[in-house]
Amino acid sequence: MARIPVVQVDDVSKRFVIRKEKSLKERLVNFGRSNLHKEDFWALRNVDLEIESGTTVGLVGPNGSGKSTLLKTIGGIVQPTSGEVRLRGRLAALLELGAGFHPDLTGRENVYLNAAILGLSKEQTDRHFDAIVDFSGIERFIDTQVKFYSSGMYVRLAFAVAIHVDPDVLLVDEVLAVGDEPFQRKCLERIRTFQHEGRTIVLVTHGLDQVAEFCDRAVVLEAGTVAADGPPLESLRVLRADFEATRREERERQMQADESRPRAQIVGVALRTSGGAVGRPVLRAEEDLTVAVEIESPTTLRDWSLGIGIATPMGTVLYQTNTELLGTPMGPLDGTGRFEFTLPDLRLGSGDYTVVAGITGVDGSEVHHVPEAAHFAVEADGSSLGPLRTSARFAPVG
Amino acid sequence: MTAPGVVLCTVLLAETISAPATTTRKHMTDIVEERAAVLAQQPMRPASPRPGFARGTATSLRDVLAHRELLGLLVRRELKARYKDSALGFVWSLVRPLVLLLIYYVALGQFLGAARQIDSFAIFIYSGLTAWTLWSEIVSVGTSSIVANAGLIKKVYLPREVFPLSVVGSALFGFCMQLIILVGATLVARQFPVGTRWGWFFLSLAVLLVWGLALALVLSATNVYLRDIQYLVEVCMQVFFWLSPIVYSWKLVHGVIQGTVWETIYLLNPMTLVTLGFQRAFWVAGDGTAYPPDLESNLWLALGVGVLALWLCQRVFARLQANFAQEL
Numbered sequence: 001m002a003r004i005p006v007v008q009v010d011d012v013s014k015r016f017v018i019r020k021e022k023s024l025k026e027r028l029v030n031f032g033r034s035n036l037h038k039e040d041f042w043a044l045r046n047v048d049l050e051i052e053s054g055t056t057v058g059l060v061g062p063n064g065s066g067k068s069t070l071l072k073t074i075g076g077i078v079q080p081t082s083g084e085v086r087l088r089g090r091l092a093a094l095l096e097l098g099a100g101f102h103p104d105l106t107g108r109e110n111v112y113l114n115a116a117i118l119g120l121s122k123e124q125t126d127r128h129f130d131a132i133v134d135f136s137g138i139e140r141f142i143d144t145q146v147k148f149y150s151s152g153m154y155v156r157l158a159f160a161v162a163i164h165v166d167p168d169v170l171l172v173d174e175v176l177a178v179g180d181e182p183f184q185r186k187c188l189e190r191i192r193t194f195q196h197e198g199r200t201i202v203l204v205t206h207g208l209d210q211v212a213e214f215c216d217r218a219v220v221l222e223a224g225t226v227a228a229d230g231p232p233l234e235s236l237r238v239l240r241a242d243f244e245a246t247r248r249e250e251r252e253r254q255m256q257a258d259e260s261r262p263r264a265q266i267v268g269v270a271l272r273t274s275g276g277a278v279g280r281p282v283l284r285a286e287e288d289l290t291v292a293v294e295i296e297s298p299t300t301l302r303d304w305s306l307g308i309g310i311a312t313p314m315g316t317v318l319y320q321t322n323t324e325l326l327g328t329p330m331g332p333l334d335g336t337g338r339f340e341f342t343l344p345d346l347r348l349g350s351g352d353y354t355v356v357a358g359i360t361g362v363d364g365s366e367v368h369h370v371p372e373a374a375h376f377a378v379e380a381d382g383s384s385l386g387p388l389r390t391s392a393r394f395a396p397v398g
Numbered sequence: 399m400t401a402p403g404v405v406l407c408t409v410l411l412a413e414t415i416s417a418p419a420t421t422t423r424k425h426m427t428d429i430v431e432e433r434a435a436v437l438a439q440q441p442m443r444p445a446s447p448r449p450g451f452a453r454g455t456a457t458s459l460r461d462v463l464a465h466r467e468l469l470g471l472l473v474r475r476e477l478k479a480r481y482k483d484s485a486l487g488f489v490w491s492l493v494r495p496l497v498l499l500l501i502y503y504v505a506l507g508q509f510l511g512a513a514r515q516i517d518s519f520a521i522f523i524y525s526g527l528t529a530w531t532l533w534s535e536i537v538s539v540g541t542s543s544i545v546a547n548a549g550l551i552k553k554v555y556l557p558r559e560v561f562p563l564s565v566v567g568s569a570l571f572g573f574c575m576q577l578i579i580l581v582g583a584t585l586v587a588r589q590f591p592v593g594t595r596w597g598w599f600f601l602s603l604a605v606l607l608v609w610g611l612a613l614a615l616v617l618s619a620t621n622v623y624l625r626d627i628q629y630l631v632e633v634c635m636q637v638f639f640w641l642s643p644i645v646y647s648w649k650l651v652h653g654v655i656q657g658t659v660w661e662t663i664y665l666l667n668p669m670t671l672v673t674l675g676f677q678r679a680f681w682v683a684g685d686g687t688a689y690p691p692d693l694e695s696n697l698w699l700a701l702g703v704g705v706l707a708l709w710l711c712q713r714v715f716a717r718l719q720a721n722f723a724q725e726l
Contacts, residue, residue, distance in 0.1 A: 004438045016724060053434050072723060076446035076555040079720040085445035089437045095553040104479040113475055116468040117554055145482070168437060198430030 003052035006169055006200050007074055012083035014044040014069055014224075043069040044080070045224040053089075053168070054198040058211035058232060060239055061221035062246070067204045068173055070221065071095070074202065075171050089168030089200075092118050094159075101158065103147035107138065110146055111161055118165040128164040135186070136160035156183055163190050170194060173204045188214075208236055212314045233313060240315050244371050251366065264297035264304070264333065269357050269373035282377045288344040289376065293357055294336065301333040303362035308341050308373075311354050315371075318353075318387055319343075322360065348378045349389045446555065446720070454716050455709065461557035469560050473567035480568075491572045492579065495531050499524050502645045516647055518683035521583055525680040526644030526673045528576045529602065533610055533669060534635050535569040540614025541621050541631045548726040558719045559712070562614040566607065580680055589682035601697050602675030608704035609668045616711040619718040622725050642669045643677075649688055665690055668700045 018039040043066045051057055059067045072078040073085050075093040100117040101110045111132055115125040125132075133142055136156040138149075146154060172191075191214065194201060205211060211218050211232050218235035220228040220242075228238035273281045274288040283289055291308050295301075307322030321341070323330050353376055358369040380389050462469075481487040502523050507513035516522050543561040544551065551558060584590045591599075621627040641664070643651060648670075655661045664670060674689060675697055690696070 004434050005442075006437060008442060053437050054430055074445060077552065077723045079446045086442040087445050088440040088442050093554060100550055100554065102475050102479050104482040105475060109475075109478065113471050116465075116471045117550065117556065122467055168433065196430070198433040 003054070005050050006053045006089050007049070007051040007087045007202070008085070009047055009049035009070070009074065010084045010086070012044055012047045012070075012073060012080040012085060013042060014066075014073060014078065015081045016041045016043055042224050044073065046083075047221075047224070047226055049219065049226070049229070051200060051202065053200050054195075055217055056195055056201040056203065056215045058215035058218040058235075059202065059204045059221060060206070060208065060211055060218055060236070061227070062243070065221040066224040067221050068095075071171050071173055071202060071204050087169060090119065090166065091169045091171070092162065092165045092167035093171040093173075094162050095171065095173045101146055101154065104145055106145055107142040107149070107157055111142075111157065114158065114161045115165065118162060120165055132157075132160045132164050135163070137183075152180060152183075159183075159187055163187075163194075167199060169200045169202070171202050174206070208239070209314065209316060212236060236314060240371065247369075263299060263367075264295055264301045264359050265368050266293060266357050266359060266370050266373065267296045267336075268292075268294040269355060269370065271355065271374050271376050273376075280375050280377070282379055283346060283348070284379055285381070286345055288342055289346055291341045291343070291355055291357070291374070293339050293341070293373075295333065295339070295359065296336050297333050299334075301359075301367075304330050304333070304367065305360050305362075306330065306339055307358050307360060309356040310343075310346075310348075311356055311371075312387055313352050313354060317356065318348075320356070322358075346378070347389045348380075349384055349387050350378055350380045350382065351387065352377050353387075455713070458557065458559065458712060458716055462559050462563065465557055465560055468556070469564055469567065472560060472564035473571070476564060476568040477571055488575065492575055495524075495527050495576055496579075499527060502527075506645050512646065515649075516684070516687075518587060518589065518681065521580075521587060521589065522647070522677060522681045522684060523645055524580055524583065525676040526642070528573065528580050529606060529672050529676045530639060530642065530644055530669070531576060532569055532573040533606055533672070534639075535572065536566050536607075536610035537613050537617065538628075538631050538635055539569065540565040540610070541617040542628050543614070544618040544622055544722065545625070545628075545726065552723050552726055558722060559615065559715065562611065562618050565614060566611055584680060584682065587683075591680055591682055595679045595682075598675050598694075599679035601694070601701070602672045602679065605668055605675070605697055605700045605704055606672045608701060608708050612704060612708040612711040615708075615715040619715045619722075622718070622722055638667070638669060641667060642673045644673055647684075647687065648674060648690065652688065652690075665696065668704065671697050671700050 018041055047066075047070060049070075059070060061067050069078060071093075072095070073080050074087065075091065075095065076085075077093070077095070100114045102113065105113065111129065112122065112125050115128075115132075116122075120128075133139055136153075136159075138153050138156060141149065141153060146157070149157070191201065195214075201214075203211070203215065215232050217230065218228075218232040218239075219226060220235050220239045222242060227242070228235040270278065270292045271281050272278050272290045272292065273283050274290075275284060277283075281289075293306060293308070295306070305322045305324040307320065309317050309320035311317045354372045355374040355376070356369075356371055357373040359367040361367050378389075384390075384392065477488075481490060484490060499520065503513070503520055507516075507519045507523075513519035540562045543565050544558065547561050550556070551561075581590070617627055617631060651664060652661070655664065671693065674693055677684060678689065678693070
């Protein structure tokens, strides 16, 4: 079946003008010279995007990269400076839960008001009312003014209203991290149901794990342009590399500012399995993995520790250790040093993994950190999914 | 490859728990395909209204009409929230004009002696005041309506016209309460307006609403860009209160600036016409006094020009609203 595009973002740019004056007086005084007091800021620049029906797209990127602006452009809240956004179907935006709530009205009145804001008619709200209250789990307080609600109750009611609107396209901005855990799980479940019902979801979030878990596609925005667009795995790799570059820059700046900081660097990380595989080795059951790390320090490195870890390609760290935890104090290092960690019998599931390595000062400050120092794969017997492996047994009982 | 695996697992779990897997899956794909088929038939539409100057009118109207239910709810929100938790509630919306009436009646009518020249002075003042209260609420509350609803405007797309419109709605409610008092007073004074007088009332009310909404639209939109507007409006309302024949009779003005260009300018103010129209409707005792000539045709003219102004103001509003979300 052909996929139908529901959102088309066509060469969209958005310029914000930053003005330094706001009052009538200042404008009159600076009239004619007002261009000197303006500054252009491009929040989006030539963004092209087509979203097909039934997909879940994650918009990710560092702060200020234009994610929320793009979402608001799709929602029609912000109009692009140039280009066009076109869409079809019913759209609901969850940009801020309870944006339409009035503190002086009761929960019941606010449900009707908020539902109307999201585009539901009175009859539709009547029909869903019990379900909304039931989902929110605050039956007892539904006739209380919402200003007496706790923030959790507030958000519960708002989310309950939002999901009972029957949208074809749902825009979600950073609202999943609300409520207590059981409620959060309920929300995520509902989002999954939405996915199975073929609704299109566009999600802005900083929770990269969420993107990896929910989305079919991730779009990385950087300074208003699309830096990567594709399966979450690949897009997130681009984003993580970008984050890493930013961090390195910052560290280098710090180093320049502070001459006394140690300058040691990890110059090489090599892997070796007990089966003898090297390079990008494949680890088989019951084999050990050895991680060799080479460090170079132009000055004398004191009071330090060396750490390694294992992460999934999504960046979730599965295992971490360092010399301090292992009870091995590191002596002063001058010049080059080689060290080896041996990890016996790694019970990992099939898949690709990365090795993380880092040097840390005694005060916890980072000296050098390599997020993807080396790669290896694991081949297991195929009896399980997920990164953890164990030899499960199964038998009927009784 | 780990992530899709995880998703798959959860899906399987969810489905086996809820129902036999095969039927659920089939049901699900049906829904998905149905939705896609329905969507395929819909044409692509722009995400936000394009600011075409003339063409956009119909779109804006349709947009607002589609949200009339929300409009009703917003009006009710305004009203409910305003006097929530107060013991007297809506009575308070009547106290203010009644106190004003008392002040003007005593200070102007008795102390300054205006009541000696004007029969049924209280009804005279209250007909003008009723119109003015509605007018000033529409214009001054309307001006700040967009800024006051910034939270909503930045987060949800709605036709932004609903906010000034909801102000008109809630102002009309208070107006009705005052009108009941006014009509009650005419009953008590045995001067109940009958017949064509109600024609004056409806015509003047129409002029007031059209001009009030036009101003509320254009002022609320400009107020977003220049917050000085709302203070300016406050001052202007004070000035224009005294520039309309509410607490003094038109006869006095006529005596001073008779036949001059100033009189023409004075009569150009739609609120002057509206006030006179209201007095014509409810101030039965004043039938003998002079009214400006052609008051009726001038009111019709004001209505005609007002409709044009309303259209222009709506177009300006539509143009300015494009950047509301980022300016607020």
